[in-house]
Amino acid sequence: xxxxxxxxxxxxxxxxxxxxxxxxxxxxxxxxxxxxxxxxxxxxxxxxxxxxxxxxxxxxxxxxxxxxxxxxxxxxxxxxxxxxxxxxxxxxxxxxxxxxxxxxxxxxxxxxxxxxxxxxxxxxxxxxxxxxxxxxxxxxxxxxxxxxxxxxxxxxxxxxxxxxxxxxxxxxxxxxxxxxxxxxxxxxxxxxxxxxxxxxxxxxxxxxxxxxxxxxxxxxxxxxxxxxxxxxxxxxxxxxxxxxxxxxxxxxxxxxxxxxxx
Amino acid sequence: xxxxxxxxxxxxxxxxxxxxxxxxxxxxxxxxxxxxxxxxxxxxxxxxxxxxxxxxxxxxxxxxxxxxxxxxxxxxxxxxxxxxxxxxxxxxxxxxxxxxxxxxxxxxxxxxxxxxxxxxxxxxxxxxxxxxxxxxxxxxxxxxxxxxxxxxxxxxxxxxxxxxxxxxxxxxxxxxxxxxxxxxxxxxxxxxxxxxxxxxxxxxxxxxxxxxxxxxxxxxxxxxxxxxxxxxxxxxxxxxxxxxxxxxxxxxxxxxxxxxxxxxxxxxxxxxxxxxxxxxxxxxxxxxxxxxxxxxxxxxxxxxxxxxxxxxxxxxxxxxxxxxxxxxxxxxxxxxxxxxxxxxxxxxxxxxxxxxxxxxxxxxxxxxxxxxxxxxxxxxxxxxxxxxxxxxxxxxxxxxxx
Numbered sequence: 072x073x074x075x076x077x078x079x080x081x082x083x084x085x086x087x088x089x090x091x092x093x094x095x096x097x098x099x100x101x102x103x104x105x106x107x108x109x110x111x112x113x114x115x116x117x118x119x120x121x122x123x124x125x126x127x128x129x130x131x132x133x134x135x136x137x138x139x140x141x142x143x144x145x146x147x148x149x150x151x152x153x154x155x156x157x158x159x160x161x162x163x164x165x166x167x168x169x170x171x172x173x174x175x176x177x178x179x180x181x182x183x184x185x186x187x188x189x190x191x192x193x194x195x196x197x198x199x200x201x202x203x204x205x206x207x208x209x210x211x212x213x214x215x216x217x218x219x220x221x222x223x224x225x226x227x228x229x230x231x232x233x234x235x236x237x238x239x240x241x242x243x244x245x246x247x248x249x250x251x252x253x254x255x256x257x258x259x260x261x262x263x264x265x266x267x268x269x270x271x272x273x274x275x276x277x278x279x280x281x282x283x284x285x286x287x288x289x290x291x292x293x294x295x296x297x298x299x300x301x302x303x304x305x306x307x308x309x310x311x312x313x314x315x316x317x318x319x320x321x322x323x324x325x326x327x328x329x330x331x332x333x
Numbered sequence: 334x335x336x337x338x339x340x341x342x343x344x345x346x347x348x349x350x351x352x353x354x355x356x357x358x359x360x361x362x363x364x365x366x367x368x369x370x371x372x373x374x375x376x377x378x379x380x381x382x383x384x385x386x387x388x389x390x391x392x393x394x395x396x397x398x399x400x401x402x403x404x405x406x407x408x409x410x411x412x413x414x415x416x417x418x419x420x421x422x423x424x425x426x427x428x429x430x431x432x433x434x435x436x437x438x439x440x441x442x443x444x445x446x447x448x449x450x451x452x453x454x455x456x457x458x459x460x461x462x463x464x465x466x467x468x469x470x471x472x473x474x475x476x477x478x479x480x481x482x483x484x485x486x487x488x489x490x491x492x493x494x495x496x497x498x499x500x501x502x503x504x505x506x507x508x509x510x511x512x513x514x515x516x517x518x519x520x521x522x523x524x525x526x527x528x529x530x531x532x533x534x535x536x537x538x539x540x541x542x543x544x545x546x547x548x549x550x551x552x553x554x555x556x557x558x559x560x561x562x563x564x565x566x567x568x569x570x571x572x573x574x575x576x577x578x579x580x581x582x583x584x585x586x587x588x589x590x591x592x593x594x595x596x597x598x599x600x601x602x603x604x605x606x607x608x609x610x611x612x613x614x615x616x617x618x619x620x621x622x623x624x625x626x627x628x629x630x631x632x633x634x635x636x637x638x639x640x641x642x643x644x645x646x647x648x649x650x651x652x653x654x655x656x657x658x659x660x661x662x663x664x665x666x667x668x669x670x671x672x673x674x675x676x677x678x679x680x681x682x683x684x685x686x687x688x689x690x691x692x693x694x695x696x697x698x699x700x701x702x703x704x705x706x707x708x709x710x711x712x713x714x715x716x717x718x719x720x721x722x723x724x725x726x727x728x729x730x731x732x733x734x735x
Contacts, residue, residue, distance in 0.1 A: 108387065134532060140470040141455075141462040160458050161451020164469050166390040168532045175387045176451065178380030183451045266535045275531045276468050279547055283471070287517050294418050294513045301420035 073249065074150040074195065075217030076204060077224055078124050080254035080261065081234055082211035085115045085122035089203035089212055096191055096202035109175040109186030113203060116262065121254060123261040124212065126203070127152060127173045127188035128241060129249035132271030135165035135174055143185075150217065150249040151190035159184055170245050170267050190249070217249055224253055246271030360696055367693035370686045374448055384684045389673070393683040396669035398445030398691055400526055401662050402438050403476065404550070407558030408565075409435025409483060410519035417512045427581055429490055429711050430569060431562050436483040437698045439476065444697075448690050468528045475522035482515040494709050524551040530668055536676035539609035540623045541668045545599065552596040557661035559585045559592070560634075563654035567647075573706060577647055586644040586653060590635055593657055597631040622663070622671045630660010 090103045093113045104111040106125070113126040129152045135144040136152065143158040144165060154174075161183060165174045177183035191201035199205065204214035213220065221242065228235045240258045241248035245267045252258065259265040268275075374382040385392050412431045416424050447453040459473040485504060492501035504511075527550030534542055543549065563582050570577045604610040613623050634656040643649030674680055683691075705711060 137464075137466045138469065138532060139464055140467045140473055141458040142464040142467075143462075158455075158458060158462050159452065160455040161453075162449075162469060163390040163451065164467075164529075166387060170533075170535060172387075176379075176390060178386065179378060180380075181376055181378045183378060264535055268534065272532055273466060275534065275544075276528055277466060279525075279528050279531065280466065280468060280471060283521055286520065290517050290520060291513050294414070294516055295509075298418045298420070298509055298513075301418070305420055305422075 073148070073217050074190070074214065075129075075220050075249040075251060076126075076190070076201065077213045077215070077220040077251045077253070078126075079211050079213070079227070080121050080123050080252065082209045083115060083122040083124065084209055084211075085117060086208060087115055088206045088208060089124065090114055092202035092206040093188070096194065097189075099186075107173070107175060109177040109184070112186060112188040118262050119256055119260045121256055121261060122211075123252075123254070123263075124203075126250060127190070128171050128245075129188075129190055130245055130271075131247040131249065132245075132273055134168050134170055134245070134272040137273030137276065138164045138168045140164070147192060149192070149195055151192040151195065152187075152249075153189045153192050154185055154187060156184040168272075170264060170272060217251070220251055224251055227253060243269040245269075360700060363689075363693055363696055366689050370689045370693075371448075373686065374690070379451060382684065382686045384681060384687065386679065388677045388679040389681040391669060391673075392681060393666075393670070393687050393691060394445050394449040396666045397662065398694065399442050399449070400665040400669055402442040402445065403526060404523065404554040404557055404661060404665065405561045405658065406435040406438030406442075407519065407523055407554035408562040409438075409486075409558070410479075410516050411555050411558050412562065413486065413512045414516050417508060418516070424581055426712075427562060427566060427578060429487075430565060430706070432483060432487050433490075433702060433705055433709075433711055434561065434565050436480070436487050437701055439480040439483060440701075441694050441698045442476065443480065444694055445690070468525050468532075472522045472525045472529070475518045475525070479515060479518040479522065482511060482518060485511060486515065490709055490711065520551065523554040524548065526550050526554075527668075533673070533676075536673055537668065538612075538619050538672035538675060539607060540604070540612055540619055541664075541672040543603045543607065545603055546668070549596065549600060549603075552592060552599065553661050553664060556589055556592040556596055557658050559589045560654035560657040560661070563650060564658060567651045567654075569702075569706065569712075572703065573712070575712060579645070579647060579650070582650060583645055586638045586650050589654070589657060590638045593631060593635050593638075597627070597635060600627070600631070619671060619675070622667055626660055626663040626667055630656060630663050634660065 087103065090111065090113055093099070094101060094103060094111070097112065099110050099112065103114065105114065106116070107114055113124060115122050115124055117123075129146075129150055131146075133144065133146050133152045136142075136146050139159075140162060141158045141160055143155045143160075144152060145155065146152050161176075163176055163185075165185065166172075166176055174185045174187045176185055191199075191203075194201060200214040204212045207213075213223070215223075221239065224239045228237055228239075234255055235253055236255065236257055238258065240252040240254070240263055241250055244264075246269065252263070254261055257265070370382065379385055383392055383394075408431045412424060412428050415421050416428050447456065450456060459470060460477075464470045489501045489504050492498075492504070524547035527546035527548070530537055530542070530546055531544065562585055566577055566582055569575065601610075604613065613620055613627075634653045637643050637649060637656070638653040640649075643653065670681055
């Protein structure tokens with residue numbers, strides 16, 4: 072079963088209990104900042120008069136997992152995208168590439184690591200929901216099986232079409248995310264990117280990377296062929312050279328000289 | 334012969350001493366500053382040193398030191414292929430300084446990476462923990478392997494100096510596969526530096542985003558790499574009182590016209606097809622940067638270098654090469670900085686400490702090159718190399734030999 076989180080912006084009252092619970096559960100230092108950082112993994116922002124949570128979307132095909140050169144990011148079977156700080160070398164490609172701008176860095180530390188929401192995967196292992204979902208007083212953040220959450224989201228939209236825009240954010244964006252969102256206004260106005268392809272982002276680079284073995288084999292064969300031909304041409308020239316009349320060494324600049332090798 | 338070689342430049346002392354005096358002064362000023370910044374970087378972290386942030390995690394150390402450093406070292410694999418695979422042996426005299434420049438370029442890149450990585454002492458993790466889906470993983474491996482190849486390609490020069498005959502002979506025996514390996518590794522990572530940015534179609538400005546970024550990076554690296562060969566010959570010519578090998582560099586200028594022209598046309602074609610070309614003629618920040626980059630760095634050098642009279646003049650050739658290299662640097666900085674600013678919601682300008690590291694590393698590169706040129710046989714005994722001489726001298730040399 073793959074877990075997910077359904078966030079319903081129309082139910083969020085902006086109390087910030089999710090942020091506080093996140094800090095406590097993940098042992099993060101206070102204070103709760105007003106935007107996500109390496110030390111604050113989720114916040115409630117007010118955009119266009121709407122309360123909207125910022126947290127890792129836990130993509131189904133995560134960009135951060137694909138770009139990390141040392142495999143420090145991993146998509147677990149249960150849904151969370153987790154981070155192994157012991158592997159991370161600090162190249163910050165995940166921060167640069169994430170379509171939702173989620174991973175953050177400890178810029179203030181000499182030995183920094185990345186910080187991001189990990190859907191409390193340790194709690195999941197003990198059969199508990201993520202801290203944010205367990206403390207939400209209004210049910211704006213719900214945790215459960217992703218497929219079941221999608222059904223629930225569809226039912227909510229169908230039951231109150233005036234309350235929601237007809238869009239489950241995260242159903243298809245960037246190939247789909249484990250975190251889903253509902254809102255009463257278009258998601259672009261809530262600061263969520265609306266220009267993401269529905270194809271998983273890692274395909275953009277994999278299409279090129281998967282061709283490289285062919286490039287190497289064909290390229291090497293081609294280069295060796297060129298070398299073979301030009302070398303033969305040189306050889307023929309040196310063999311035939313002395314047989315004919317002695318070349319006048321005055322030919323104007325061209326690759327006509329013999330014995331270029333030192 | 335050697336007497337002739339030493340007297341040929343003919344302007345030894347008076348020109349040399351002031352320059353040799355100038356650079357040590359710059360270096361002495363730079364060294365304490367560089368050490369101070371290094372201290373701050375490794376004791377207090379990236380935040381205290383750079384203007385990087387969560388909004389703008391990659392700055393000038395990636396955009397200039399790594400993207401440009403690797404690209405400008407592309408002359409090495411291009412010339413190695415030209416001489417050893419296409420067997421155009423007349424370019425042999427400029428191979429050694431170019432391979433040395435390439436090798437130092439990659440050392441420069443590796444050093445810069447140690448400043449940029451959050452935890453540089455873990456740089457070896459890329460060898461142990463694999464992720465073949467990551468472009469950066471591939472770049473890391475290729476850069477690592479190619480630096481090894483470059484050191485093997487340059488090693489015969491050192492062996493020659495210290496008279497190690499057998500290792501030199503072994504290396505020369507495996508020269509062809511080594512060169513092919515070097516060209517393939519270069520092809521991979523030169524293009525992959527562009528692939529790094531394929532993953533951000535929604536962030537990179539349409540004037541620079543293209544699915545063909547890897548091809549553009551590859552072509553522009555070859556063009557700029559050749560430009561660097563010309564500039565490097567020019568600079569070392571001034572520093573060591575050597576004549577410019579115009580009859581070798583002029584054809585490189587011609588090759589630059591072809592490669593840069595191809596690059597420029599492909600770029601234009603992609604912009605027209607994606608429809609982004611309309612944005613090039615606006616007055617936005619991005620449009621201005623694009624106009625300067627493309628006009629000054631692609632169109633102008635192609636025009637200049639395609640005029641035979643300009644290309645054959647020392648100043649014209651050097652100017653064309655300089656503009657092409659400048660355009661190349663601008664392109665890489667535009668892809669990695671300018672084109673990402675709007676989506677990031679912030680502006681990024683490097684801090685003085687970031688600049689100090691970049692300038693300092695370049696200076697170290699120059700200093701090491703100067704030392705190597707003094708103690709190793711980088712520049713050939715020109716008289717032994719008839720092709721490297723001016724036609725009249727060549728005639729004389731050849732008749733003397735025959």
